[in-house]
Amino acid sequence: MTIPAAIRADLVDHIQRYVDPEPTALLFTGEKSGNPVRRPNFNQRSRWGKVVADLGLAGVRFHDLRHAGNIWASKAGMSTKDLMARMGHDDMRAALIYQRATSDADARIADSLSKLVDEHRGRGHDRTRPTPEGT
Template identity: 55%
Template structure:
């Protein structure tokens, strides 16, 4: 990475790694043109992929791994929970993890909260 940066970036602590056509900061409005985004994603077979879709996918995968809402917010630069919650979709992998965890409890013969007087409500039943 250092070798690549030495070849493409200007020198100095304030140097830009990615620049616009005239050498200034890369602006959102010029990103697609400079990167040739549309032909690149078409060549990859995903013609409707937007750059922001990559951010959404990465953050959704992080949420699926069980990353806390607070850590997702820090990763994405969000200062409110509502914005970060959109990355926490219901997923089959989360459903599977819940079912596996419940099965582990059943197989271990544990009772909910150690309370023995729940009647039928306290019965653990396999879910898989």
């Protein structure tokens, strides 16, 4: 199995130790090897409440990880279609929840538009060079 370089080292270690080599193998399995994790008794078996409390994150639910991951993916520039595929949704309403308008998005948009203008003018990203009159 080829593991992309962008995956954190601790996840790479988990994959190498516990995940079967087939491309369709599950990353995290239930008590019976190879079977998916099931909802019933997850919190009890994983000691979720204790783990998050020990980390100073009391009250964080497992589903909150999905929510945070999708917000970060949106902030990283994923499109609505990419978010839909990542979440396994056919309806764009759920993906739009994660694409909240933020001031940092405004800045990214402005920077991207400026870069496009600079590239169109043939200046690359150097804003210090004067432009020819009339362009």
